[in-house]
Amino acid sequence: MQTPGSLFCFAHRGYRQRASENTLQAIEHALEFDVDGIEIDIWNVGGQLLVQHDRRLGRLIAGSELLTDMCPEALRARLLPCGGHVPTLREVLELVGNNVQLNIELKGPNCAALVARELESYVRDSGSGFEQYLVSSFDHRQIYECLQLVPEVRRGALLAGIPLDLAACAEPLKAYSLHLSLDFVDADLIADGKRRGLRNYVFTVNHSDDLHLVAAMGADGVFTDEPQLVMDYNAAKTASVLLHQHVQESDSDLPQAP
Numbered sequence: 374m375q376t377p378g379s380l381f382c383f384a385h386r387g388y389r390q391r392a393s394e395n396t397l398q399a400i401e402h403a404l405e406f407d408v409d410g411i412e413i414d415i416w417n418v419g420g421q422l423l424v425q426h427d428r429r430l431g432r433l434i435a436g437s438e439l440l441t442d443m444c445p446e447a448l449r450a451r452l453l454p455c456g457g458h459v460p461t462l463r464e465v466l467e468l469v470g471n472n473v474q475l476n477i478e479l480k481g482p483n484c485a486a487l488v489a490r491e492l493e494s495y496v497r498d499s500g501s502g503f504e505q506y507l508v509s510s511f512d513h514r515q516i517y518e519c520l521q522l523v524p525e526v527r528r529g530a531l532l533a534g535i536p537l538d539l540a541a542c543a544e545p546l547k548a549y550s551l552h553l554s555l556d557f558v559d560a561d562l563i564a565d566g567k568r569r570g571l572r573n574y575v576f577t578v579n580h581s582d583d584l585h586l587v588a589a590m591g592a593d594g595v596f597t598d599e600p601q602l603v604m605d606y607n608a609a610k611t612a613s614v615l616l617h618q619h620v621q622e623s624d625s626d627l628p629q630a631p
Contacts, residue, residue, distance in 0.1 A: 378610045381594025382603040383410040395424045396497035397460050406600050410474035422462035423447040466495045476571050480512035489522035520532040539565035560590040
């Protein structure tokens with residue numbers, strides 16, 4: 374159970390400061406760090422779900438091709454800076470196991486049906502449950518498709534701005550959470566999400582000032598490239614709560630005035 378005031382910590386694309394983002398190595402480092410959750414990005418590449426963020430090669434992997442134009446074997450053959458390869462969603466599921474919550478962000482088109490099938494297959498084969506998975510996307514049509522295909526899996530509505538009707542877009546999705554951009558995070562939006570029973574997670578928070586800002590707005594957690602920052606924040610919150618409890622207990626032991 375989280376300490377009141379602490380923030381749920383998602384390692385953004387694994388622990389990308391120690392290995393190339395979205396690789397099994399980065400996820401292993403995040404698991405060693407005792408985070409609460411891990412966020413990954415997936416694309417449908419030739420009918421396979423591959424874990425990669427960018428729609429086009431060039432930033433981390435040599436080339437300039439669109440992912441959706443490649444065959445999956447060719448993409449998986451390319452080396453990332455850490456020496457790793459682009460993993461499949463199934464490989465990530467097997468690595469993460471039941472250790473932490475896994476946020477699967479659908480980046481490209483035609484992912485929802487494949488994700489539903491893969492999660493159902495893994496849960497059936499492993500004997501685990503659906504409750505640790507969270508499927509999110511800026512494409513709310515695919516999130517709605519996930520609701521139809523695998524309603525047991527939690528859904529997160531990604532927002533890049535502030536809708537006129539605030540958190541209302543989450544209602545038809547029967548979403549579990551709102552995933553809010555740090556550039557547009559707003560106390561009214563978070564408050565409306567809370568009124569609708571939603572968790573509010575903010576991306577991508579890598580600075581102490583921003584961490585305190587979103588916490589003061591009522592955010593429940595953050596996606597971060599700096600897990601140590603969130604760990605330190607939560608440790609300070611826990612220490613503060615324990616100190617407050619100790620002071621209260623000490624006060625209750627004092628003799629009462631007649």
